[in-house]
Amino acid sequence: MSEQKQIILHVTDQQGKVHELIALDGWRAMEVIRDYGLPVKAECGGACSCATCHVYVDDDWADKLIAPDEDEEDMLDEAFEVQENSRLSCQILMSEDLSGLRLKLAPGSEPDTTD
Template sequence: MKIFVTDQKGDQHELEGLDGWRVMEVIRDWGLDIKAECGGAATCATCHVYVDEAWLDRLPPPSHEEEDLLYTAPDAQPNSRLSCQILLSDELDGLRVTLADSAAKDAEAA
C-alpha cells in the first residue's frame, strides 16, 4: 500500500508500506527527515505529522496520551497526529500526511 508524504521542504514522496506498519516506520525507513526519538512508544511527539483533511475521519481518534503529547508540540494544529500511532491498513491506502517542522532531525526539543 502507498502513503504520500510531504516533507518539511514541500517535496512530495510516494512511499510503499505494509499492512500493520506504523506510518512513522515507513517514513523513517524510506529515509525522510523524521526524528522519531522514542521509536513508536508514544512518549515524545517527534514523529508529528499533519493529516490531510480528507483522511482525518478515516483514522481512529487519538488516545488521551497522544493528545497530551501533541499539546507539547510547538506547531500543533487541529489535524496533527503522531505518525507512530497510525497503523497502516487497506482502508488507509493512499493516506496523505505532511511532516511537521518539529519532527525534523535537527529540530529543537519542545
C-alpha cells in the same frame, strides 16, 4: 493466500517535497517514513513519548483515521504548531483501508543537525 493490495502512503517533507511510499500492513506510518530515510526525528522510536514524529493529516483523510487516544493528545502538548489535523505518525497503523493516506511532516519533526 489472497492477493494483497499495495498500501500507498504520500508524505510531504518539511521542504514541501511529496514522496510516494509503499507501506506494509500493520506498520506505523512513522516506521514507513523512517524506513524510506525521510527526515523524521522520531526519537522515542514509536513509544508515543516524544512528539517528534508530528504530522498533519490531509483533510480528506481526517475522518478515516481512528481518533487519537488520551496518551497521544497529551503527547501532542509537547509538539509545536499543533492543528486540528495534528497526529503523531507513530500512532497511525497502516492498513489497506488507509492506502492513499496523505501526511505532511510538521515543524519539530526534523532530525537534529549539527550547525
